[in-house]
Amino acid sequence: VDWEAKWVGAPHAPGWPADLPNASIMGISWYEARAFIRWLEKRWRRSGKISPTTRLDLPSEAEWEKAARGVDGRIYPWGNELDENRLNCFSHLTMAPAPIGCFPNSTSPYGVEGMVGNLWEWTRSIYEPYGASYGCGTNFADVLAPDVNLVIRGGAYFSIRTRCRCAARSATLPNGRMNATFRIALYEDEAT
Numbered sequence: 001v002d003w004e005a006k007w008v009g010a011p012h013a014p015g016w017p018a019d020l021p022n023a024s025i026m027g028i029s030w031y032e033a034r035a036f037i038r039w040l041e042k043r044w045r046r047s048g049k050i051s052p053t054t055r056l057d058l059p060s061e062a063e064w065e066k067a068a069r070g071v072d073g074r075i076y077p078w079g080n081e082l083d084e085n086r087l088n089c090f091s092h093l094t095m096a097p098a099p100i101g102c103f104p105n106s107t108s109p110y111g112v113e114g115m116v117g118n119l120w121e122w123t124r125s126i127y128e129p130y131g132a133s134y135g136c137g138t139n140f141a142d143v144l145a146p147d148v149n150l151v152i153r154g155g156a157y158f159s160i161r162t163r164c165r166c167a168a169r170s171a172t173l174p175n176g177r178m179n180a181t182f183r184i185a186l187y188e189d190e191a192t
Helices: 002-007 030-047 061-069
Strands: 054-057 120-126 150-153 169-172 185-188
Touching: 030 054, 061 120, 061 150
Parallel strands: none
Antiparallel strands: 054 185, 120 150, 150 169
C-alpha cells in the first residue's frame, strides 16, 4: 500500500491542530511508541531521574482499564453518568483531537486525565476476547508479529459516545498509523 511506504521513513505529520505544542502525539505506530519509551527510559536512567530497577512501558490492557475505572468499575473516569463536557467525541463535531488539559473534569480515581475520547491509546496487550486471559499483557516480545492485533483503549474524537467509555476497546495491527496516542507506565521492579 502506497501510504505504508511513505510512513517507513518518518512519523505521519497530521498537521493542525495535532502540531500544536500542547497536543498529544498521534499518527504513530505501536513500534514507534515503544521505541520512544525505550529511548526515554535510557535517558532518564542516565540522568538519575529513575533508578536502575525502574522501567517504563506501555500499560497492559488491564492496567489501562483500572487506571480509567478505579476499583469501583465506573463507566466513565469521573463516574457512571455521561457528561459530554468531560470528553471529546463525535457529538462535539470538532472532528479533531483537543489539546491536552481541555477536559480537566475528566480525571479518573487515580488522577489520570483524558482517558476516554480524544484519541485511542495503545496498550502492550495482544487482542483477545474478554475472558481469555484478559488484559494480562501477554509477553509480546517473544510472540509479536506485524499481523498480531494489539489492544487500543478509550475511543477517539471521531467515536460515538458509546465508544468513549472506560470499557471501550478495539484491535489494530502494531504497524498501523491511526488516531492513537500512548501513555507511559512506570514500574518499580524489585532489586535482585
